Amino acid sequence: MFIKKWFNAAKYFLSKIQILVVDELYYSQFGWRTWVNKTWKNIDINIIKTKLWITDHLVVYRGDVSNNSIVSSIIPKIYQCDATYLIFCYQVISLNEFMLLCSSAKVLTLRKVTVKNDDGTEVSFEKLFEQLPQLKEIEITFTTPSNNTPKKTFKEFWEIPQLSIYDNFCLCDIPEIFDINSFYSFMKKNKNAKIFLSFSDEISEECKTRLEAIIDEITETENHEYKVPFIRFPGIDEKRFNKLFNIFCR
Secondary structure: HHHHHHHHHHHHHHHHHHHEEEEEEEEEEEEEEEEEEEEEEEEEOOOOEEEEEEEEEEEEOOOOOOOHHHHHHHHHHHEEEEOOOOEEOOOOHHHHHHHHHHHHOOOOEOOEEEEEEOOOEOOOOHHHHOOOOOOOOOEEEEEOOOOOOOOHHHHHHHHOOOHHHEEEEEEEEOOOOOOHHHHHHHHHHOOOHHHHEOOOOOOOOHOOOOOOHHHHHHHHOOOOOOOOOOOEEEOOOOHHHHHHHHOOOO
């Protein structure tokens, strides 16, 4: 009861200094909305005079290559972002913007999102997660099959210390330059993280053959001393797919 009264008093104080506390902020085809008293309320970001303090969810569902600055557009309106659950789709943002919004993230989804340094170069995705040690769940959908990502980036990703204590992570549209051997080494030691990997339509037959060999090893092993991952790629045969899926779901 005391905490509730304190929080209500804090909200009143913040309203006096023109800071609006928002638990959940969403952007979709309906524009910006927030969930208040079990009802969706529209927010016109362009006309509100208060700064926003986001405490829980920040989600940008709507976006494409021609509308990729939605996240950046709200930065001037942000007083503070303590959101622990964030989803960004089809956005281009700076590293400073990323850290401002995601510094408290525990669950983070980036679907075809590009994060850039001050000089315009792209931040490699493993560098982003090294700076967010509190993360527990991640989902990444790569922007293009090549993603302009060097192979060493994938190698370094599997070497991030906190990766082994994640609850879940999912990589989608994985490009050809994915470091399968580094992943395999991580997989054999992973006892906690639930892993889902979905590969790009453009991966080579050589890559598919290597993935098939890993899947066959998993499905032919009776006792696994590691957390079994789920792996999907174009052309995987139904029998192999089903055997792995059944083990993954145990």
